[in-house]
Every structure is written in structure tokens, then in C-alpha cells.
Amino acid sequence: MKRSKLLTRLWELQNNEGYISDKAVLELSKQLGVSKNEIEGVVTFYHFFHRQPTGKYIIYLNNSILSEFKGFKKVKAAFEFETGCTFGKYGQSNLFSLFETSCIGLSDQECAALINFQPVTHLTPQSVKKIINQLKKGVNPRSIAHNVTSKIQFTPKPSKTVFFKKYELGNALNKLKSNTSETILQELKKVELAGKGGAFFPTAQKWEISKNASNSEKVIICNADEGEPGTFKDKSIIENLPGLIIEGMIIAAFVTGATNGFIYLRAEYSYLKSKLENTLIDFYHHKLLGENCCGIANFNFNIQIQLGAGAYVCGAETALIESLEGFRGEPRLRIQYPTENGYLGSSSIVNNVETFAKAARIIELGSEYILKIGTAKSKGTKIICIAGDVAKPGIYEVEWGTSLKKLLEISQATAPYYVQSSGPSGDCLNESDFNRKICKEDLLCGGSLMVFNRNRNLLKILKNYTKFFLTESCGSCTPCRAGNQIIYAKIKKLKQGICTSQDLKEIVEWSAIMQKGSRCGLGQYATNTFVQSLAKFEKYFDGIVTTCAENCDVEFDMEKAVYDYNLLIKNTQN
Amino acid sequence: MKNISFNIDGRICSATKGENLIEAAKQNGIFIPTLCHFKHLNPLGSCRVCIVNLNGHAIAGCSVFVEEGMQIEVNTPELLDTRKAILEMMFVEGNHFCPSCEKSGDCQMQNLAYETGIRYTRFPHLFVDRIVDARPERIVVNQNRCIKCKRCFEEVETNDGYKVFNFSNKGNKTIVSIDYEQEAKLSETQAEYAMKICPTGSILVKGKTFSKPFGDRIFDQVSEGKAIAFDKINKKGRKMRIATTSLAGCFGCHMSLLDIDLGILDVIELVEFNKSPLTDIKKFTQHCDIGLVEGGCCNTDNIEVLRTFRENCDVLISVGECAIWGGVPAIRNTIPVEDCLREAYLESLTSEENETVIPYHEDIPKILNKVYPNHEIVKIDYHIPGCPPNANHIWNVVKNILFEEEFSVVYPEFKYD
Numbered sequence A: 001m002k003r004s005k006l007l008t009r010l011w012e013l014q015n016n017e018g019y020i021s022d023k024a025v026l027e028l029s030k031q032l033g034v035s036k037n038e039i040e041g042v043v044t045f046y047h048f049f050h051r052q053p054t055g056k057y058i059i060y061l062n063n064s065i066l067s068e069f070k071g072f073k074k075v076k077a078a079f080e081f082e083t084g085c086t087f088g089k090y091g092q093s094n095l096f097s098l099f100e101t102s103c104i105g106l107s108d109q110e111c112a113a114l115i116n117f118q119p120v121t122h123l124t125p126q127s128v129k130k131i132i133n134q135l136k137k138g139v140n141p142r143s144i145a146h147n148v149t150s151k152i153q154f155t156p157k158p159s160k161t162v163f164f165k166k167y168e169l170g171n172a173l174n175k176l177k178s179n180t181s182e183t184i185l186q187e188l189k190k191v192e193l194a195g196k197g198g199a200f201f202p203t204a205q206k207w208e209i210s211k212n213a214s215n216s217e218k219v220i221i222c223n224a225d226e227g228e229p230g231t232f233k234d235k236s237i238i239e240n241l242p243g244l245i246i247e248g249m250i251i252a253a254f255v256t257g258a259t260n261g262f263i264y265l266r267a268e269y270s271y272l273k274s275k276l277e278n279t280l281i282d283f284y285h286h287k288l289l290g291e292n293c294c295g296i297a298n299f300n301f302n303i304q305i306q307l308g309a310g311a312y313v314c315g316a317e318t319a320l321i322e323s324l325e326g327f328r329g330e331p332r333l334r335i336q337y338p339t340e341n342g343y344l345g346s347s348s349i350v351n352n353v354e355t356f357a358k359a360a361r362i363i364e365l366g367s368e369y370i371l372k373i374g375t376a377k378s379k380g381t382k383i384i385c386i387a388g389d390v391a392k393p394g395i396y397e398v399e400w401g402t403s404l405k406k407l408l409e410i411s412q413a414t415a416p417y418y419v420q421s422s423g424p425s426g427d428c429l430n431e432s433d434f435n436r437k438i439c440k441e442d443l444l445c446g447g448s449l450m451v452f453n454r455n456r457n458l459l460k461i462l463k464n465y466t467k468f469f470l471t472e473s474c475g476s477c478t479p480c481r482a483g484n485q486i487i488y489a490k491i492k493k494l495k496q497g498i499c500t501s502q503d504l505k506e507i508v509e510w511s512a513i514m515q516k517g518s519r520c521g522l523g524q525y526a527t528n529t530f531v532q533s534l535a536k537f538e539k540y541f542d543g544i545v546t547t548c549a550e551n552c553d554v555e556f557d558m559e560k561a562v563y564d565y566n567l568l569i570k571n572t573q574n
Numbered sequence B: 001m002k003n004i005s006f007n008i009d010g011r012i013c014s015a016t017k018g019e020n021l022i023e024a025a026k027q028n029g030i031f032i033p034t035l036c037h038f039k040h041l042n043p044l045g046s047c048r049v050c051i052v053n054l055n056g057h058a059i060a061g062c063s064v065f066v067e068e069g070m071q072i073e074v075n076t077p078e079l080l081d082t083r084k085a086i087l088e089m090m091f092v093e094g095n096h097f098c099p100s101c102e103k104s105g106d107c108q109m110q111n112l113a114y115e116t117g118i119r120y121t122r123f124p125h126l127f128v129d130r131i132v133d134a135r136p137e138r139i140v141v142n143q144n145r146c147i148k149c150k151r152c153f154e155e156v157e158t159n160d161g162y163k164v165f166n167f168s169n170k171g172n173k174t175i176v177s178i179d180y181e182q183e184a185k186l187s188e189t190q191a192e193y194a195m196k197i198c199p200t201g202s203i204l205v206k207g208k209t210f211s212k213p214f215g216d217r218i219f220d221q222v223s224e225g226k227a228i229a230f231d232k233i234n235k236k237g238r239k240m241r242i243a244t245t246s247l248a249g250c251f252g253c254h255m256s257l258l259d260i261d262l263g264i265l266d267v268i269e270l271v272e273f274n275k276s277p278l279t280d281i282k283k284f285t286q287h288c289d290i291g292l293v294e295g296g297c298c299n300t301d302n303i304e305v306l307r308t309f310r311e312n313c314d315v316l317i318s319v320g321e322c323a324i325w326g327g328v329p330a331i332r333n334t335i336p337v338e339d340c341l342r343e344a345y346l347e348s349l350t351s352e353e354n355e356t357v358i359p360y361h362e363d364i365p366k367i368l369n370k371v372y373p374n375h376e377i378v379k380i381d382y383h384i385p386g387c388p389p390n391a392n393h394i395w396n397v398v399k400n401i402l403f404e405e406e407f408s409v410v411y412p413e414f415k416y417d
């Protein structure tokens, strides 16, 4: 067995046996010629692999902040009550195992959960009861699953729509024959296509580096590991335009000369896998993939789908590559770019779902078409998913340059107070930002907006974010691994109400240390929102801390410190 | 062949193109501290203490390969502080009880903390319960001290090429796991090598941990700390007043106070003691210039005493590890208070059969859920590390504060054990 098949093999074991047994670990270690604890290291890195037997139905309940606001606590209690199991515990029942999980990309339909990776949404204690009863009766989770296709709430007028318009298989690819890699790159450069995963690196430049790389082995990787809480825009592209993504990958292969491609699909979206597989079959059928594909001699390109296994950090391109290779998804040190040394030493292009889809549209519709849309620096449209306190959560395709205000209007936000752009590692916005325009010149948005109204508790939000980062950190560098735990302790202190303005100052200083010291974006941006919120919601924080100068007194919560002792004495000594 | 030139902190340096920055700097006489770097390995970039600025951006020094014209900063005040902070993070993340650590004196992390002058950590200690795994044949892995530097992953291999150490889990649950089967194949020398390369006291070899006596270890130095002579001091109009107390401590720090032998007679010329176990004055009778506090807070009485000290002293100093972050008594901090009390009063070897009484009375102080460092209870103005701190160190600080005498803490006075 090749090491790069490890994740796939682990999935088979997990699905067939319900867990990865000691025996399986031993066998895998023998097959790969590595120590047992190396296999264990991989298994325990990924949230969806278990080392202990699980029940027939594994339920993953999303614990993101939007879920919290939509009744997570009650739903969780209902699951525990109905199944008689506890979250995070093994061996309580042959039927059920319950786990919390980070955002599963169903923010517009919270509370949401996955039952054997089949989605159920809009959960309430009542619906949980019904679902569990059905499962107990032996109903297949597949038939319980809800249709979770996100509603496309808005597209610009037809002449300005890029993504959500009619798609015909092969329309972009038909243009390849009349093009060369150079002309394609030129088209992309004209519209200044930039990565849509959040880093906004110029796509044409990335492709060109790979094209010119001395490394003859080239690989195209589609990053469909959309894990940023509150984000589900890539999901909507996979749901509606799977072909467009694949066309984008084929175009990239045409430019660079790659022969292999991967779609790294997050396991949370595994119910979309068959859709992608069927689309791939279609492509092979139409000879748009495979040998001499697209009618071009010697153009050979194949695509496989690799399922992730529950690790947010694998959305970072080098972590994703490590994961594809069958290792723990730890981001690599920034010494070489994947375009020089990527998947198994090849020159690899990693782009996000939306980037590939947009590249395909650019080639299909022509740069002329795209150039007419957007702002001076951001051309075309942007897919934005909106969730939270809005009447119309879902997918919005908008022209670059659309104001936040307009988006809040059309999504019918109710008393918006705080908007989180691009997820917890993105930007914290308040009323003063609502007139800003979404584009390179002003507010770059990775594609998700979470809207919170006045009644939402800011500390609760920040606590949820920090908890997310501390569980999702890959654990390999100190400032991120330890830093997030330290910040978490600070939030707990804030919640206790014993912080001073000195504590707020420390949060800023400590975040700067994490930002400078962390190895990858996760640690670097983990406290972004927190720090921004201190300035954006200064009044709120002033209200919950004691203001003091440099040498302020320290406050201490004696009640809390003796609570355990008092309780013990009360319970045992009377 | 030194063919390129680059710049570190304004100094022109030369090295072979593509040389690792840590090595290149060393060749030019500039020391960049590291805990995970090994010359012969690809950079691991996990400990992050080698942080430098490359053309204005922060980056781990070990992941930089020098090029012509690079502008590198190593020792700006900001970088020095960040480096110190990252080390402090390691201390608070693990449970580093140096006074009871087998590696103390041989520990690279401890040494680096001395060199960067960490007196106390700006971050709160996390006190996560971690295991000590003694199941392997030769090695003991003490998770309390592991900083996840990955050195052992890369460097410890069996003769047939299997790795012994690896990561398990992720996020805040990440730990270093040891493969029992592979570990059993290691020779004594290989096991000792693992202990040696571990920059902390996380990897220990059974029966070998105390082979080198304390005091003779790599980083142990003989104290040369000079005391500021008392006769040189500009006396003020009146005698300065000092108060001292021992909270959750062992009186070791008080012993150390007396360790200046006859010097105590000179001290008496300059200062008088108010509330202190040394005078047996139980209550403050006058406002004091300085309060020296040994021990942290483990019960409500400690907190009350500490608060009266804050009220009655101009300057308050935490003396010793227990005062600074909990120290030895804080070993209980990873265990719930209920378990501690049950173990102590109901289930211990000496407790009566079916014992049910856990002492409580309105006159006895209540036990806090954990041992707190003093600076989490009241404002502390200065910290003197050590277990106990060296007498010279304590008195130099006192003299410095009371009489504004300049002094500098020298390396050997800086101790956590």
C-alpha cells in the first residue's frame, strides 16, 4: 500500500468497523513499514477517525456560534436524552455515538448535524426526538437526511452574472483548442484573477510558476475543504456547478501540463461526493478527461476525489498536501512553495473551488465579459454566503463593489450590530463599516458574512471562536497551540467580570506575539477578530472591565475560588 | 567559501549562499537561541524561539536560508521580548516544577529562560493534567515538560529504521507518544541519546536521571553574585521598615533571607522588621517600605494576609517560585480539590477505616480550588525567582529598591530550583 492511500484506507476501516482498532493500526504499520504510533498519530489527528468502537449511528452536532444562537444547548441535551448517551463518550450504546464538531457548512440551516455523514438541519428538541425514534426503528439515515442545498438568494442581472447562470458541459473546455497556455494566462491576468480561498494570491502567477517549474511532475489540487466557520459558498458551487470546478481544473492542467488532479473534499460534505463522482464520469464519458482529452493530442489528465477526515487546518494548502500524502495535516514550513515542491515532490497548484470555477467562466465568457463587471481592481462577481440574524440566509452572487449595507438590506438583516466577514480569522465589522464596499480597494471578503444583532453576546462569540482555534490548531508550534489556550483563559476571566483595562491591553500584546510567532495562518489570524472587536466595540468592553491606569489593583473572585470546597463540605459533611 | 553578504542588526555578515541562518549567524559570532534546531536536520520550525525579522517580517530564523543582501534583525527589543514571551508560553503550557525536575541544570529550556531573564510569566499557568508514562522499557516520558519541539521524532530511531516518538492528537490535546515496541529495541546508549537531545526533562532514562549530581550540570554555575556592601549605602533619615510572611511556602525562602550570615547585623543597622516571623510581630504596627512574600495562596487566610500586606507595604515582592506561580504546592493544581481532600483525609493510608470527616470549621481557612500566584490576587511590584532564591539576590533587590543602589542580576543568581 502506498502511504498516500492511508486516508482512504482509514476511511474504509472506519466505515466498515466503526473504528480503527489496535489490530488495524498494527496491520497498517506493517504494510507501510512504520511504527504503530506513527499510524496512531495520523488517526488521532483527524476528528472523524475513532480509536474506540462507535455506535451504528455516529452523530456529529455542529457547535459553531450560529448553532449556539439557534439552540445548540437544547438540541444537544435532546440528543443525549433521546439516545441515553453523552457527547464525546464511547461505549455507551451499540446504536449511537455522539460528538460535537466544528462548522459543517450548514450555517444557513442551524442547528445542523451529520448522522453517518447524512445532514439533518433546523434541529429542535422535537425533531431530534423524531429522528432518533426513526433511527431506533431502523430507518436508514439516508432517507432521514434533509435536502440541504443552500438557497441562491440573489444573482446580479443576467449580463452581470458570472457563476449562477446556465452551465453547459464543456463550454469552457471547447475554447482550449483555439488557445495556448500563454493566451489562457493572459486572459486570467487581464481580469486579475486572485485566489478565492482568502489569501488572494494572483492565480495566473501561480499557474505560470508551475508551468515554468523545472519539475516535470505537475499536479492540480482543488481545495474543497471549506472549514472556516460560517462559510458554505464552496458547497453551493459543488451543489450547483460541479462541472465548472472540474473545467477549471482541466484548464489549469492544460496550462501547466499536469497529468493528475485531486479534489480534496471535506468529509463534512461527503454527501456531495457522489455528485462530483457522477460529474467526473460525465467528463470521462465526453472525453473531457482521460487520454487525449478535450480533443487535444497528448493532453492526458485524470481527477480523483480524496475525502478529508475532519481537520480545519487542512484547508491550508501545505497541510492539505500533507494530508493527501497520508500524514498528519500539519502545515509545512514556508521554505518552498507547493508550486516548487508540493504533492509527493511535484509542482502542485492548490486552488480553491471558487477560483477554479471562476477561471472556467473567464475562459468560457471571455475576459471582455468579466471586465465589464466589478470595480477597477476586483473584476467580476463574488459569491458570498450570509447567515445569522438575517431573514434570508443563503447564497448571494454579487458584483464586486457591492456595499455591505446593500447586502444586509437584501438579506433582510434584522438590527445588524456586528458582522463577521470571512469567518473567525477574518474581520470584525460594526455599523461604521456598513458603507464599505466589498472589493480589493476597500473590504476584501473571503466569501462569508455572519450577521449578529444587538442581542447577541459578543463574549460568547469570541469564546466560541477561540475554542474553535484551540481545538483545530495542528499543535505543532507553541505560539498557536499554547497561545490559543492562554487567550481562552483570558476570555473566561472576562466572563467572570474581574478584568481591568490592563487585561484588554494584554490581549492585544499577546495576540501580536501569536501573530508574529505562529507558523501558519491559523495561529497568525486566530485572534484577529478579538483584537479588532476591542476597538470596534470599545464601549461594550469599557462596560465589562474596570478602567485603570498602569498600576491598577488586581481583582480576584474569592467566591469562585472557594466554590468547590464549599460544595464538597456541604455535600459530605452534614 | 563565503560568497554572499547579508546584514544582521546592522552588521555586515558573510556566509555561503543558502546556509541556514542559525548557522550563518553563529559563524559571524551572533547567537540566535533555538530549542528545536539541529544543524544536520531540515528545519523543524516548531519551537519558534529563534524568531527574527527578515526584511521587516517576523519569521523563524531556522527556516531562513541566507541570500545576498538579506536584512535580518535578531536582537531588537521587540524580538527579544517576543522570544521571551514564547518561552514563557512553554512554561505556562506545561507544568514545569524545576525544583523537583530530574533535568534541572541540564535543561536547555531552563537555561534559555535564565538567559532571557524570565522572572515570572506574563501569562497565567494553565495547569493541564498531563501524564507521566513509565511503561516503556527504559524511557519515561513526562508530558508535563514536553514542548513539542519534535527533536525526538527526527533523531531517535531504532537500528532497523523505525521511529520511536511521534505526535498524537491535535490542538491543545497534542502530545508526544512513544511506541513501546520500538522503544524496547533501543540500546541503553540510544535511550540516553534521546534523553540528551530532548531540550527539556520530558525524556528520561530510568536509573540514569541522577547520574550527574546537581551543581555539576552543564548549566550550573557557581554563584559569583556580589552583594552590594552595606557600608557603601547612603543611609536615609530613618531605618527602613520591612515586613515578611510565608503563605503557601516552606519557609525555605525565609531561611535563605538569613543566609547572609553575619551580614544580618549590617542589615539591622539599616532596616527594622515589622510584621514578620523573624520578629514574631503578628500584626502590622506601622506602614512598611517593603513587604517580602514567600509562598502563593492556597487558602482564604493566605489571601487575607496578602491583602493586608498590599495595604501596609509600599512595595510588595514575591520571593521564590511558590509566590511567583504556585511552585511546589501547585502540583495539586491539575487535580480537582475534591480529589485532593478525599485522598488526604478519607482515603489515605493513615486515615481510619470508613473515615468521613474532612475538616471544616468557621475558624479554619477554606481551601481554594487551586494554588494562586500572588500577582493574580494583588498587584506585585517585583519577583525574585528561585527555590529558594539566593540570599544575595534577595538582598540586592531589597537594597536596590530601598536605597536606589544599582545592581544587576548575574546569571548564576538566576535559578528556578
Ligand code: SF4
Pocket: A313, A330, A331, A472, A473, A474, A475, A476, A477, A478, A480, A481, A518, A519, A520, A521, A522, A523, A524
Ligand atoms: S500556527 Fe497553529 S495550525 Fe499553524 S503550524 Fe502552528 S500550531 Fe499548526
Ligand code: SF4
Pocket: B095, B096, B097, B098, B099, B101, B102, B103, B104, B105, B107, B108, B109, B110, B145, B200, B201, B202
Ligand atoms: S528543568 Fe527544564 S524540563 Fe525540568 S521543569 Fe525546569 S524547565 Fe521544565
Ligand code: SF4
Pocket: B145, B146, B147, B148, B149, B150, B151, B152, B153, B165, B176, B197, B198, B199, B200, B202, B203
Ligand atoms: S519529548 Fe523532548 S525532544 Fe521530544 S518533542 Fe518533547 S521536548 Fe521535544
